[in-house]
Amino acid sequence: MRLKTCFIVVSAIPAATLTDLAKAQAPVAIVEEVVSTTAGVEFMDYLTPGRTIQLSPRDKLVIGYMKSCWRETITDGTVTVGSEQSEVSGGAVERVKVPCDAGKRGSTSKETTGSGAMVFRKKPDLLAPQQTIYGLSPILKIGKVGNVLIERIDKREKPIDLSISATQLSRGSLLDLSLRNVALTAGGLYRVKAGGDEVIFKVDPSAQGAGPTIIGRLVHLSPPG
Numbered sequence: 507m508r509l510k511t512c513f514i515v516v517s518a519i520p521a522a523t524l525t526d527l528a529k530a531q532a533p534v535a536i537v538e539e540v541v542s543t544t545a546g547v548e549f550m551d552y553l554t555p556g557r558t559i560q561l562s563p564r565d566k567l568v569i570g571y572m573k574s575c576w577r578e579t580i581t582d583g584t585v586t587v588g589s590e591q592s593e594v595s596g597g598a599v600e601r602v603k604v605p606c607d608a609g610k611r612g613s614t615s616k617e618t619t620g621s622g623a624m625v626f627r628k629k630p631d632l633l634a635p636q637q638t639i640y641g642l643s644p645i646l647k648i649g650k651v652g653n654v655l656i657e658r659i660d661k662r663e664k665p666i667d668l669s670i671s672a673t674q675l676s677r678g679s680l681l682d683l684s685l686r687n688v689a690l691t692a693g694g695l696y697r698v699k700a701g702g703d704e705v706i707f708k709v710d711p712s713a714q715g716a717g718p719t720i721i722g723r724l725v726h727l728s729p730p731g
Contacts (some may be wrong), residue, residue, distance in 0.1 A: 533730040537683055538577070538654070538720045539568035550677045550720070552730055557587040561597060562594060570721035575606040577719055605640040605710065606721040635657060635695060635708035637725055641717020642692065643684035649728030650701030654681065656688075657702055659706070660695035670700075679728065684716040703727040 508639045534609070540547055542565035553569065561567055574590035583597020592599065627704035646654065648670070655667040666688060675681055683689075690696060693711040697704055708723050717723050 532590065534573060535569045535571045535587060536720055536724070536730075537567070537594075538570045541566040544548065544588065544687040548627045548677075550680050552677075553587045553613065555587055555589050559585040559587070559676070561585065570606070570719055571602070571633055572724070575604055575721065577602050577604045577665065577721070578640050604719045604722055605614065606719065606724075607619060607640075633706055634700050635706050637705065637707040638710055639707055639717070639725060640710045640713050640719075640722035641684075642689040642713050643682070643716045643723065644690070644698075644725045645720060645723045646681040646683065646700065647679055647724060647726045647728055648675075648681060649679065649703060651675065652701060654700045656690070656698045658691070661708055663691065663694070689715075698725060698727065700727050 508528070514520060531554040531638040533554050535553040537547050537549055537551045537553065542547075542561055544562045545559050545565065545567060545614075547559060547567075560566065561580065561584070562583050563582050565582060566583065568590060569578045569580065569585075569587075571590055572575075576591050577598045578592055579602075580592065580594055581598050584595045585597070586595075591601065648654065649672050651672050651674075654666075654668040654670055656668075657663075658665075668686065672678070672683060674686075690709050692709055692713045694709045695706065696709065697706050705725055705727050
């Protein structure tokens with residue numbers, strides 16, 4: 507009886523390919539504060555799993571994780587971004603759970619909502635928020651500059667209509683409404699439209715001011731990144 511021998515050939519994956527795969531991953535965290543000349547990241551940068559950040563002594567990095575709601579304050583050492591928290595080598599990390607709901611459900615578009623806008627006006631009581639924010643001034647992740655319309659849909663309130671230019675965005679797509687002196691009402695249910703996308707979100711009844719964290723105010727009208 508003859509035995510057949512099978513050979514499995516494993517080819518090496520080029521380093522460049524691995525880098526491309528890492529870049530293609532969806533962001534899981536955002537930089538809320540950075541005091542460093544070596545970190546290579548900036549305020550409001552999105553971070554993907556596997557990203558390595560090198561901190562020098564006395565450097566400070568604050569990261570907010572959008573899924574786990576961990577807010578990390580890291581000093582010194584090497585930081586490796588994970589899916590829900592960071593791995594820190596040679597440094598110190600302090601983690602605090604904060605209220606957040608960013609990125610859990612995406613936006614809707616004109617193509618996917620169809621005649622939904624009319625349904626919204628007729629039956630606002632049937633609407634469920636796609637996100638909840640924990641500050642009165644949201645940070646909007648938008649895909650295109652132009653008009654941003656914010657309407658309260660559970661009660662009558664004057665709509666907020668903003669004309670946004672590229673220079674008013676942080677990191678090319680983030681609009682912090684606290685910088686425009688826009689404050690919504692605690693407990694309110696709102697719909698925001700921008701560039702053909704729209705999201706329904708709720709302001710937590712206990713929300714005050716701009717809120718202490720970025721991840722607690724993020725509203726995604728376009729995918730993170």
